Amino acid sequence: MTNTSYASPRRWWILVVLCLSTLVLVIDNMVLTVAIPPLTEQLGADAQDTQWILESYILVFAGLLLTTGSLSDRFGRRKVMIIGLALFGAASLFATFAGDAGQLIAARAVMGVGGALVMPSTLSILITVFDEEERRKAMAAWSAVAMLGLVGGPLLGGALIAWFWWGAVFLINVPIAVLAIVAALILMPESKGPWTKPDPLGTILSIVGMTSLVWTIIELPNGLSWPALIVAVAALAAFVAWELRTPHPMVPLALFRNRTFSGGSFSLTLVQVGNGGLLLVLTQYLQFVLGYTPTEAGLAFLPMAVASLIFNTIGATLGAKVGNRAMITAGLLVMAGAFALLSTVTATGGFLLPATCLFLLGAGGGLAMPAAISALMGTVPPEQAGVGSALNDTIQQLGAALGIAALGSIVTSGFTSAMPDSASEQARRSIGDAFSVAAKTGDTGLVATAQQAFTGALSSAFVISAVGVLAAAALALVVLRRAPKEAMEDSLRRPGTVGR
Numbered sequence: 001m002t003n004t005s006y007a008s009p010r011r012w013w014i015l016v017v018l019c020l021s022t023l024v025l026v027i028d029n030m031v032l033t034v035a036i037p038p039l040t041e042q043l044g045a046d047a048q049d050t051q052w053i054l055e056s057y058i059l060v061f062a063g064l065l066l067t068t069g070s071l072s073d074r075f076g077r078r079k080v081m082i083i084g085l086a087l088f089g090a091a092s093l094f095a096t097f098a099g100d101a102g103q104l105i106a107a108r109a110v111m112g113v114g115g116a117l118v119m120p121s122t123l124s125i126l127i128t129v130f131d132e133e134e135r136r137k138a139m140a141a142w143s144a145v146a147m148l149g150l151v152g153g154p155l156l157g158g159a160l161i162a163w164f165w166w167g168a169v170f171l172i173n174v175p176i177a178v179l180a181i182v183a184a185l186i187l188m189p190e191s192k193g194p195w196t197k198p199d200p201l202g203t204i205l206s207i208v209g210m211t212s213l214v215w216t217i218i219e220l221p222n223g224l225s226w227p228a229l230i231v232a233v234a235a236l237a238a239f240v241a242w243e244l245r246t247p248h249p250m251v252p253l254a255l256f257r258n259r260t261f262s263g264g265s266f267s268l269t270l271v272q273v274g275n276g277g278l279l280l281v282l283t284q285y286l287q288f289v290l291g292y293t294p295t296e297a298g299l300a301f302l303p304m305a306v307a308s309l310i311f312n313t314i315g316a317t318l319g320a321k322v323g324n325r326a327m328i329t330a331g332l333l334v335m336a337g338a339f340a341l342l343s344t345v346t347a348t349g350g351f352l353l354p355a356t357c358l359f360l361l362g363a364g365g366g367l368a369m370p371a372a373i374s375a376l377m378g379t380v381p382p383e384q385a386g387v388g389s390a391l392n393d394t395i396q397q398l399g400a401a402l403g404i405a406a407l408g409s410i411v412t413s414g415f416t417s418a419m420p421d422s423a424s425e426q427a428r429r430s431i432g433d434a435f436s437v438a439a440k441t442g443d444t445g446l447v448a449t450a451q452q453a454f455t456g457a458l459s460s461a462f463v464i465s466a467v468g469v470l471a472a473a474a475l476a477l478v479v480l481r482r483a484p485k486e487a488m489e490d491s492l493r494r495p496g497t498v499g500r
Contacts, residue, residue, distance in 0.1 A: 011129045013187045015138050018122045019145040020180040021085060024173050025115045026149030031157035031169040039166040049101035055218050056105050060112030062397040063211035067203050069120035069390020070250045076192045077121040082181050084117025089177030095170040120390035127377050128191045140316035140370040147308040147365065155298030162295065202243055202250035209235030210394070220405040255379060255388065263479030264376035265395050267328060270472035271368065272399025273406065274339060274465035281411050282354070285458055288431045289347055289451045303355050304362035311366025324375040325480040331368025332473035335361055339466035347455040375480060407461045414457025420449065
C-alpha cells in the first residue's frame with residue numbers, strides 16, 4: 001500500500017503506538033536532566049564529557065531529520081520507524097551498562113540516529129491513517145503525550161535514580177521500544193510515497209549543513225564558532241540552490257511558497273525559542289533558589305502537564321470551529337502573558353506564582369501547538385508526509401536548541417554581571433559554582449547573593465521569551481490564512497502543495 005487516504009479502521013490503536021514511540025524519545029531527553037549529577041560522579045566524567053553526553057544526541061538527531069524523513073517516504077514509514085525504535089532500544093541498553101563516559105557518548109549518538117528515524121515517521125503516519133475530520137483530535141492527543149513526556153521526564157528520572165541507579169533512566173526505554181515495535185508490526189499498515197530518484201548530493205549537504213548549524217547554536221554560550229557557522233551557511237545555501245534546481249529534490253522547498261506552511265513554521269520556531277530554555281533555567285530556580293529536590297522539581301511541572309492535557313482536548317474541539325489562526329494566536333498570547341508573569345519571580349517568593357505561570361504555559365501550548373502543527377502539516381501532500389514531518393521536527397529542534405543556547409547564555413551572563421566583584425571567579429560563573437564555593441568556605445551570605453543574582457538574570461530571560469512568543473502571535477495573525485477554503489484555493493494554484 002503506497003498511501004492511506006482514508007481513515008484506517010485501526011487508527012486509534014495506531015495512534016497509541018505513535019504516542020508510545022514519541023513518548024520514549026521525549027522522556028529520554030528530559031530524564032537525563034536529573035541523571036547528570038550521579039551519572040558524571042560514577043563515570044568520572046569531566047565538564048566536557050558531560051556536555052558531549054547531553055549534546056551528542058541532539059547533534060546527530062537534528063542533523064539527520066531531513067534525510068530520515070525523506071527515507072521514510074521512499075522506503076516505508078512503518079519500516080523506518082521500527083528500525084529506528086530497534087536502534088534506539090539497543091543503544092539505550094548499551095548506555096545502561098556503559099563503563100565510561102566515552103561509551104555513553106557513543107551510545108547517545110546512536111540513540112540520536114534511532115530518534116531521527118522514529119520522529120518524522122510518527123507524525124507522517126498519523127496524517128495518513130486519519131482523515132481530515134479526525135486528524136485534529138489525533139494531533140492534539142499526540143501533542144499532549146509529547147508534553148506529558150516533557151514534563152514527566154524529570155519526575156520519572158528522579159524516582160528511578162532514587163529507587164535504582166543512573167542506568168535505569170536508559171533501561172526504561174527498552175521495554176517501551178519493544179512494546180511499540182510489537183504493536184506496530186501487528187496493528188500498523190505500511191505507507192509510503194511514490195518512488196523517486198535518490199538525491200545523494202542533497203542528503204550530504206543537508207547533513208553537513210544541519211549538523212554544523214546545530215553545533216554553532218550549541219556552542220553559542222561559549223562564543224560564536226566561526227568555522228562551524230561558515231560551513232553551515234555554505235552547505236545550507238548550496239542545499240537550497242541544489243534542491244531548487246534538481247528534478248528530484250529530497251526536500252520539497254516549494255512548500256514554503258504556501259503562506260500557511262511558512263507562517264506555521266516560523267511561529268513554531270519562535271515558540272520553541274521561548275520554550276527551549278524554560279525547563280533548564282526554571283529547574284535550576286526551583287532547586288537552587290527554592291531548595292527543591294530533583295523529584296520535587298519534577299513534581300512542580302505537574303500544573304503544566306495537567307493544563308496541557310486539558311487544553312489540548314479543548315483546542316481540538318474549538319479548532320475545527322474557529323480555525324487554526326485564531327487558536328494559534330490565542331494560545332500564543334496566553335503563553336506570552338505567562339512568560340511575562342514569570343519574569344516577576346523573586347528569590348524569596350513561594351511556588352504559587354511559578355505554578356500559576358506553568359499552568360498558563362500548558363494551557364497556551366495546548367491551544368496553539370496542535371493548531372500550528374495541523375496548519376503546517378495540512379499543506380503537505382500525503383506522498384511527502386515523511387519529509388514534511390521532518391521539516392516540522394527540524395524547525396522545532398532548531399528553535400529549542402537556539403532557545404536553550406540563547407536563554408542559557410543570557411542567564412549565565414546576567415548572573416555573572418549581578419554578582420559582586422568581591423566574589424571569587426569560580427563563584428561568578430554559575431549559581432551551582434557559587435553554591436559549591438559557599439559549601440567549601442561556609443559563606444552563607446554568598447548563597448543568598450547568588451540566589452538574588454540568579455533570579456534577576458532569570459527575569460531578563462523570561463522577558464525575552466515573552467517578546468519572542470508575542471512576535472510569534474503577531475506573525476500567526478498576519479501570515480496565516482483566514483479561512484481553510486482560501487488556503488485550499490491558494491494551495492491548489494501552487495504546484496507541489498495540497499490545501500486542506
